[in-house]
Amino acid sequence: MSTTARQIHLASRPHGWPTLDTFRMVDVALPELTEGQVLVRNTVMSVDPYMRGRMNDVKSYTPPFQLDQPLEGGAVGEVIASRSAERAVGDMVLHGSGWRSHAVLDAAATRVVDTTLAPADAYLGALGMTGLTAYAGLTAVAGFAPGDTVFVSGAAGAVGSLVGQIARLLGAARVIGSAGSAAKVAHLLELGFDAAFDYHDGSVAEQLAAAAPDGIDVYFDNVGGEHLEAAIAVMNRGGRVAMCGAISMYNSTEPPAAPRNLAQAIGKELTLRGFIIGSYQHLAGEYAQRMGAWLAADEIHVDQTTVEGLDNAPEAFLALMRGENTGKMLVSLS
């Protein structure tokens, strides 16, 4: 019994902005299962900003995507055949082989998720890597303490909207967000942010300074460039930056912007710390408990934007790059 899978391959490495030509849909015959493997039919997959980096042929913390090979990313699917005693047909599993309709996986490369507790897509968002990124970045990387004023860029994105809400729940004095449209700014205020601004509306530095009259203590950086420079300028002594992403640079072919005021970090005793979530898996249990409680008490609002159909996954990724999503961007495959 051979299964055909539809897969999205990397057709070419983008120089600057990716386009639909970056992707190619391919039908492949999957191999037979060997002992210990499962066949998974994916039902939902994640598209994330970090995937842009993997499209470049650059050595990084994750290897680059390979040309003419399927893209990868978080997905949840149903086990439809199993040669593993650990996984039964019907199990819903989280794994890293998104961008395809079906996948043959070692059982050990999958994690069973309980879809009676939360819908499958939650395990890609608030209860998954996205949420842990927000939580670990804020607490372990930036050393958040109650009473801190927190600024987060890309605040209407999947990670950013959780950062702001978690900061508020943990006792931030003030939470400020930046986003890319008036509608997103309005939404951030509904989520409980104390102040928010549209970075298209003028200088980030001026808007941030106006929103943070007493300065900021923590900056959660999803954007880089002008945002980082503006944050350094208003940081209080001992301030901390969690460097999570730099989406403003991902598709740029210009030399990247750099914070020309970085030397202020000396006198202000600032700490800038980059992180990748793979190094913070030890916080996953603690996080799942806290987020589970917040969700159960309806204290966190989870935003997501869902696109239907694997065929539309490339366009979903391009829309994410353009900032058209609010919250987590998902592709439903069922």
Added chain:
Amino acid sequence: MSTTARQIHLASRPHGWPTLDTFRMVDVALPELTEGQVLVRNTVMSVDPYMRGRMNDVKSYTPPFQLDQPLEGGAVGEVIASRSAERAVGDMVLHGSGWRSHAVLDAAATRVVDTTLAPADAYLGALGMTGLTAYAGLTAVAGFAPGDTVFVSGAAGAVGSLVGQIARLLGAARVIGSAGSAAKVAHLLELGFDAAFDYHDGSVAEQLAAAAPDGIDVYFDNVGGEHLEAAIAVMNRGGRVAMCGAISMYNSTEPPAAPRNLAQAIGKELTLRGFIIGSYQHLAGEYAQRMGAWLAADEIHVDQTTVEGLDNAPEAFLALMRGENTGKMLVSLS
């Protein structure tokens, strides 16, 4: 009994490089001592790069020098009159009122130093703030661990030459320094640096990459600009930068250079942390013990450049800015 003091005042705020016109020698009559005060005749004073920052009218961790007021800085002198039970005539004391022949000080603003253990100038250098800056920056700020490869810029300077030697004594795998002349590079190799280069000899990035084939784990930054960018480029995962100074920018009237590769800090999980030594005084006791032992065992070589006479202090400062010193730059007033 009134004492006349010769003082060096800030005559004008430099725009770009300071000149002799930045300074003015002034004779002033000192006030009579009040209860609890001492009169100190200075014998040696320190000139340091950080003083350049205080010549600007910019709020920072220390207030700016005031126009037509005496400059300040570390000095050691002899108590020649005392109205304090805590200080006797003949005591040698460390204090912050350099740039002048005599000072009237509250006894509490002075610290008695034992010149039978070490010469007076050691308390401004290896046994003083300079040494503590090297030690605290390397250990507490950069989190140095044995086996790390360490790069220090301005390595022939007062702080830099101690950073490299302390790193070696604490078990660095490899110590690399940059400096501004062939003679300094040769001197660094004599001090036990494993590699050193002259930043005038070509691209800092290329020279550093050649000197650090296995990358670096710690960068002690005295220079900023191109050096910081080069260090980020070769840093290993989890690398740490102690941001101590940015002398390449102090006299620049151009917009400062910034590390255009700063976003590499994300994937490499780098930490950049600025510091000022005032926040690490709790390490002074531990440091004095270790450095005392190293000096007693002749395991550390202390470089200094001494200029004679208060009249020559402005020129000593300008020479420091031009990098003409090796090790600590001092002015002898005796």
